Amino acid sequence: MTTASPQDKPRVGLFVTCLVDMMRPSVGFAAVKLLEDAGCRVEVPRAQTCCGQPAYNSGDRPDTQALARQTIAAFEGFDYVVAPSGSCAAMIHEHYPALLAEDPAWAERAKDLAARTHELISFLTDVRGVKAVAARFAGSVTYHDSCSGLRELGVQAQPRALLRSVEGLTLKEMQDSDVCCGFGGTFCVKYPDISNTMVGDKTACIVKTGAGTLLAGDLGCLMNMAGKLQRQGARVEVRHVAEVLAGMIDAPAIGEAAKP
């Protein structure tokens, strides 16, 4: 793959996601590295912002449709569109076609984008056939299955398979790794107390594994769990799975200060 000329390499549009863009660009660069290592040419259209989920899940269809059209237009012509998030990838892959089904000008384009859109880790394994990564990580990790990636896109075995190829890494499975962490986008601010009970149950499972690092594929969930772990004073570092797979763990973990 690496010997292919640039013209043979698939052209991948990175859907950065609004959270990675604003909060943690490191995840975006880790995604770029993983994609380039997998033989892709990566471009980042500047006409993208957010996939529209905050509006969609609040019942605001007009704004969601506007954002869907904007995203579709921004990613026209790419062989693939890849997001370092199961949630945003599922939004495009699963929901855009239904959202624009009755819009004759956009219905087909929505379906076309949906077919080309993938979550990062499953894209690496299932589309690009990546079986191992060249990364090292000294320590134990536990992995949380974020809901949309897991249930809408079937992302479960893929990240674990790649993590197993990381030299020095031990994977310690937590109980209920497939149970929601209580983030749920606007849910965590609309129903903060319920969300808190849910994330409290989750961090109990995380801490019980004794793993030093928590990984997942969605920054929203990661920020929620990191925030709770830190409030509880738990000594668990929290990172996006792409950072570890790319071997890019120089940035401080989520919610941690830079080491002096």
Place this chain on the structure above:
Amino acid sequence: MQSSARSFTENARVAMADPQLKRALSKVKVGFIDKRATAAERLPEFEALRDTARDIKNHTLEHLDLYLERYEETLRAAGGHLHWCATAEDARAAVLEICRRAGAKTVTKGKSMISEEIALNDYLEKNGITPVETDLGEYIIQLRHEPPSHIIAPAVHLTKETIEADFRKIHTQFAEGRSLSEPRDLVDEARQVLRERFLKADVGITGANFLIAETGSSVIVTNEGNGDLTQTLPRIHIVVASLEKVVPTLEDMSAILRVLARSATGQEFSTYTTISTGPRRAEDLDGPDEYHVVLLDNGRSEMLGSEFREVLRCIRCGACMNHCPVYHAIGGHAYGWVYPGPIGSVLTPALIGVEEAGNLPNASTFCGRCESVCPMRIPLPKLMRHWRTREFERHLSPKAVRFGLAFWAFFATRPALYHWVTGLQARIMGALGRRKGRFASLPLAGGWTRHRDFPAPEGRTFQDLWAERQKARGG
């Protein structure tokens, strides 16, 4: 039942502060989930059966008028009486009239969610008739004057210690020093009390898991056998059921039964599956003299013609709430009406109005676990989202949410402006949070920071850094 769905948030807060409830709910999380998973695994065709079950109901709903008319014909041919009831009020009145004509003083009842939906017990009591719940869980909550907190395990919010205390307080006919610490003791005592009631009842009321168009039968599945005693011992049997319970044939019922108990309790089959077809015939050993079916619409035919049609496939197994992390956190009573959990979050707004129950479809993370286990493959998150859309369209969602969304969407649909603003925001927040890496409190984010820290952004947006990288590479 009076709804308290409007105070959902407060209900939930109270529920989460109750340590007894937390203990009781921790059993739901483990017991039901493991048993369902084992049962599903042991049946290789389980997933295919879910498709079959879904297709049967879809077909039935597509031709509901036809199958209901057929059901009426076969029911009447078997000697039963059908009472069409458009509203809960009609259904209550129909039941009361049958009881009055029979001069009934006591009615025994099998477990029925429709009876809860139409608040039948209160109504009968007000009219001088004593209803006696005979399902153990229902019996316990009736003693406590509580609504069910789960559709198949109505007393799941209680621990055995609480139930023991209730029995000691109410069953004063038994010796004070008796042992009641084991579940077995509680069951035996309830059985002893209920046996007398069964024999004295004038009318027996049950629900129905299925109505069979082909034969005019009603079908109940139970684990305690109380349903059978309820419907065979008294002179009159009344079935209260909603119209979407109808399926074309016994064969169709059997297909759905194969996913019902497995999804509900992890059993291959419930202990009792009882098919009732009309009153006692001359050659029958037992059975009632009169057999009535009170068939309730209560807004369902309207749902049939709406985007909520799929919820009418529900067979009330409870798997959605058994697997719901929100239900695990708050229990069933916090939902404030008859149907809790994900199914309630879709059904309740349809039955009592989205103005009253608007919180319910919002209080979900859309984690999708309910849909992943629903034997009838009801897309519960999608249907909850439909309610949110209706609320938004009718301007029922909170002003702060609407304003916030409009503000955010203004920027999000203008990429150049958006990148400029987020770039600035990332720099400011990054600088403010650099020392600790996180914020313990943030203006406008109290909901988040009340319980958790908020991670500081790294300081630059990806878009800005990417643009710099491309430039440096001579792009």
